[in-house]
Amino acid sequence: MEIKAAVVFEQSGEFSIEALELSEPNDDEVLVRIVSAGICHTDLVAREMHLPIPPERAMPGVFGHEGAGVVEKVGARVTKVKPGDHVVLAWDYCGTCTSCKAGNVLYCLNFFLHNFHGARPDGTTTLRKGDQVIYGNFFSQSSFANIALANERNVVKVRQDVALEVLAPLGCGVMTGAGAVINALQASAGTSIAVFGVGPVGMSAVLAAVVCGCTTIIAVDVVADRLKKAKEFGATHTINASKVDPVEAIRDMTGGGPNFSLECVGNPAVFRQAVDVLPRLGVCGLLGVVPPGTEVALDMDLIMNGRTVKGILGGDAIADLFIPKLIELYSQGRFPFDGMITFYPFEEINKAVEDMEKGRVIKPVLKM
Numbered sequence: 001m002e003i004k005a006a007v008v009f010e011q012s013g014e015f016s017i018e019a020l021e022l023s024e025p026n027d028d029e030v031l032v033r034i035v036s037a038g039i040c041h042t043d044l045v046a047r048e049m050h051l052p053i054p055p056e057r058a059m060p061g062v063f064g065h066e067g068a069g070v071v072e073k074v075g076a077r078v079t080k081v082k083p084g085d086h087v088v089l090a091w092d093y094c095g096t097c098t099s100c101k102a103g104n105v106l107y108c109l110n111f112f113l114h115n116f117h118g119a120r121p122d123g124t125t126t127l128r129k130g131d132q133v134i135y136g137n138f139f140s141q142s143s144f145a146n147i148a149l150a151n152e153r154n155v156v157k158v159r160q161d162v163a164l165e166v167l168a169p170l171g172c173g174v175m176t177g178a179g180a181v182i183n184a185l186q187a188s189a190g191t192s193i194a195v196f197g198v199g200p201v202g203m204s205a206v207l208a209a210v211v212c213g214c215t216t217i218i219a220v221d222v223v224a225d226r227l228k229k230a231k232e233f234g235a236t237h238t239i240n241a242s243k244v245d246p247v248e249a250i251r252d253m254t255g256g257g258p259n260f261s262l263e264c265v266g267n268p269a270v271f272r273q274a275v276d277v278l279p280r281l282g283v284c285g286l287l288g289v290v291p292p293g294t295e296v297a298l299d300m301d302l303i304m305n306g307r308t309v310k311g312i313l314g315g316d317a318i319a320d321l322f323i324p325k326l327i328e329l330y331s332q333g334r335f336p337f338d339g340m341i342t343f344y345p346f347e348e349i350n351k352a353v354e355d356m357e358k359g360r361v362i363k364p365v366l367k368m
């Protein structure tokens with residue numbers, strides 16, 4: 001089947017929209033007509049070849065892992081969805097390892113094989129341009145395209161009365177930030193939280209903290225516009241970390257430190273601040289992505305005194321259960337995450353990326 005996809009031909013290269021040939025779905029696969037796709041930081045990391053995708057299967061490649069669309073066709077054994085269903089695409093997993101069996105699918109032991117393999121887990125590729133193989137199956141979707149091939153496992157069926165184009169970022173960034181607060185930290189009413197870095201993930205955490213009833217929600221960033229947006233989203237306090245020491249300021253605001261902190265930047269110095277700011281029994285969630293091998297110095301004595309540091313992937317969410325909950329909150333006006341979206345036509349993908357990298361927009365979403 002002929003499709004249109006944004007291909008990166010070489011490391012750090014521009015996205016180039018090309019006509020490609022996409023394979024028909026296998027028995028357990030779902031063909032999705034993509035309506036919109038969010039751009040996530042991880043797509044840009046993939047373009048730089050900093051992800052553990054085998055280098056021989058990384059380029060040329062099609063990325064994109066926040067797709068939303070309509071099911072076009074399903075494989076013979078697929079029962080979860082049918083043509084015409086609206087779906088949000090999330091992360092894939094194997095479903096059979098010990099993590100998956102325990103319900104912790106985001107921590108799948110075969111995660112790389114199912115998300116960062118450049119091909120299906122069995123090694124077969126799904127995209128071609130003439131005789132040239134193009135690598136795909138990124139997060140089992142490669143949704144920077146008008147049609148994408150997903151697995152039954154990573155399609156989340158969603159209600160049809162909500163505008164589909166808005167829902168794309170739920171599959172990664174929004175699920176990650178909101179899930180951290182709701183599922184992983186389980187922040188309860190009246191608690192306090194400091195969110196370091198209010199990009200799309202941190203901004204989703206702020207919105208979720210409002211949903212949970214946190215009464216002190218502190219947004220920390222160095223971009224004034226983002227802090228303003230965080231305030232609109234319900235942050236009770238904002239701190240510009242380029243102007244004041246956030247640790248001191250947060251301790252003052254909270255009378256000794258917040259119950260929870262979240263590191264959403266992927267920076268060792270910021271992580272240190274997010275841990276240092278905690279009071280006894282405080283919990284710091286780590287969401288920021290760093291290259292493997294990145295080290296940080298922490299005060300062991302501080303941690304021994306009842307503090308917790310917790311790494312959180314994908315908001316500890318089971319997408320099939322969690323994404324419909326977020327959509328319900330959104331439709332009730334209680335989770336207005338669409339306020340962080342800027343839409344771009346698919347053809348303007350390079351401009352969208354540039355605007356995101358320069359901090360002009362929070363969450364660019366491509367309309368196919």
Ligand SMILES: [Zn+2]
Binds near residue numbers: 094
């Ligand atoms: Zn697994």
Ligand SMILES: [Zn+2]
Binds near residue numbers: 040041042043065172
């Ligand atoms: Zn992502």
